[in-house]
Amino acid sequence: GQNIDQPTEMTATEGAIVQINCTYQTSGFNGLFWYQQHAGEAPTFLSYNVLDGLEEKGRFSSFLSRSKGYSYLLLKELQMKDSASYLCAVFRGGSILTGGGNKLTFGTGTQLKVEL
Amino acid sequence: DTEVTQTPKHLVMGMTNKKSLKCEQHMGHRAMYWYKQKAKKPPELMFVYSYEKLSINESVPSRFSPECPNSSLLNLHLHALQPEDSALYLCASSQDRPLEQYFGPGTRLTVT
Numbered sequence: 001g002q003n004i005d006q007p008t009e010m011t012a013t014e015g016a017i018v019q020i021n022c023t024y025q026t027s028g029f030n031g032l033f034w035y036q037q038h039a040g041e042a043p044t045f046l047s048y049n050v051l052d053g054l055e056e057k058g059r060f061s062s063f064l065s066r067s068k069g070y071s072y073l074l075l076k077e078l079q080m081k082d083s084a085s086y087l088c089a090v091f092r093g094g095s096i097l098t099g100g101g102n103k104l105t106f107g108t109g110t111q112l113k114v115e116l
Numbered sequence: 117d118t119e120v121t122q123t124p125k126h127l128v129m130g131m132t133n134k135k136s137l138k139c140e141q142h143m144g145h146r147a148m149y150w151y152k153q154k155a156k157k158p159p160e161l162m163f164v165y166s167y168e169k170l171s172i173n174e175s176v177p178s179r180f181s182p183e184c185p186n187s188s189l190l191n192l193h194l195h196a197l198q199p200e201d202s203a204l205y206l207c208a209s210s211q212d213r214p215l216e217q218y219f220g221p222g223t224r225l226t227v228t
Contacts, residue, residue, distance in 0.1 A: 033216065042120075042206060042219035043159065087158055091215065103172060104217060106158030 002026050004090055004107035011113045012078055020073045020110045022088035031091040033104060034062050034073045038084045046073065048091070078114050085109045119143075120220035122207050128226045131197060137223045139190040139207030148190040149217060150182060151206040159206055165190060197227045 003025040012018040024032070031050040035043035047057050049064035049071060061074040075082055089104040120141045129135050139148065147166050151159035164172035165184040179201075181193040190207055204224050208217040 031215065042221050045216040045218070048215060089158075103161060103164065104159075105161070109158050 002090070002105050004088060004105060006086075006088060006107045006110045008108065009111045009113070011115060014078055014080060014114055014116055016078050017074065017076050018078060018112065020075070020086050020088075020112065022071045022073070022107055024069050024071070024088075024090050024107070026090045026092065026105065028092040029066065029090060030093060032062075032064055032071045033089040033091055034060075034071075035087045035089060035106075036084050037087060037109070043087060046086075075112075080114050080116075083112060083114045085111050120207055120209055120218050122205075122220035122223050124223055125221065126224045126226075128228060129194065129197065130228055131199070133197075134193070134195045136194065137192040137205055137207075137225075139192075139220055140188055141209040141218070141220075142188055143209060143211075143218065144187075145209035145211045145218070146187060147210045148184060149208040149210075150180075150190070150192055151208065151219075153204040153206055153222070155203075163192075194225075197225075199227050202226045 005023050031048055033048040034046040036046050037043040046060050047055050047062040049055055049062050052064055052066055054063045059076045064071045087109045088107040091104055093103040123138045149164050150162040152162055153159040161174050162176045163182045168184045179196050183191040204222045206222045207220040210217040
C-alpha cells in the first residue's frame with residue numbers, strides 16, 4: 001500500500017525559512033519529487049531526490065533519507081508568491097523504454113501561507 | 117517549447133454526453149499521463165502511455181477511455197460520466213532522463 005503524509009497547513013513570514021516534511025511508506029521506491037501548485041493551476045516541478053542527502057536549487061532545497069522514509073523541502077527567503085500547496089510525490093517505475101513510465105503517487109499536500 | 121497544452125479549459129457535460137479532452141506536447145517526451153484531481157486533494161494517476169502504448173491503467177472505470185494517436189497527442193474520451201467525476205483533469209509528459217513530469221494547465225470538468 002501507499003502512505004504519504006505531509007502537514008496539512010503551515011504559515012510562515014516573508015523572508016523567513018520554512019521546512020515542509022514528508023514521510024512515506026510505499027511498496028516500491030525509486031525517488032521522491034516535490035511539486036508546487038498554486039490554486040487553480042497545474043503542479044510545477046521543484047526538485048527530486050533519488051539518493052540520500054540534500055539537493056539544492058536556488059531558494060529551494062530538498063533532503064531525502066531512504067532508510068527513514070523521510071524527506072523535507074526547505075524554502076529560504078520566503079516571498080508572498082510562495083504561498084501555494086506543496087506536494088511530495090513518490091516515484092515508482094522503470095524506464096519508459098521498458099514500458100513502465102514514471103508512476104507518481106502524491107502526498108496529501110501542504111498548504112503554505114506566507115504572511116507579511 | 118517546454119509546454120503541455122490542454123483543451124478545453126472548462127467543460128460542462130451531461131451524464132449522457134460524449135466528450136473528449138485533448139493534450140499536446142512538443143518536447144519529444146515519450147511518456148504521457150492522465151491525472152484526476154478533486155478539490156483540495158492531490159492528483160491521482162489514471163493512465164500512463166509509454167511510446168504510444170498504454171502501460172498503466174489504475175483501475176479506472178471504462179467510462180474513461182484514453183487514446184494516444186501519436187507521440188505528441190493524448191486524448192481522454194468521456195462517456196456516461198457521473199457527477200462525482202467532476203474534477204480537474206491534468207495531463208503530463210516526461211522522458212526517461214530527467215525524470216520530472218511536466219503538467220498541463222488542466223481541464224476543469226463539471227458533470228451535471
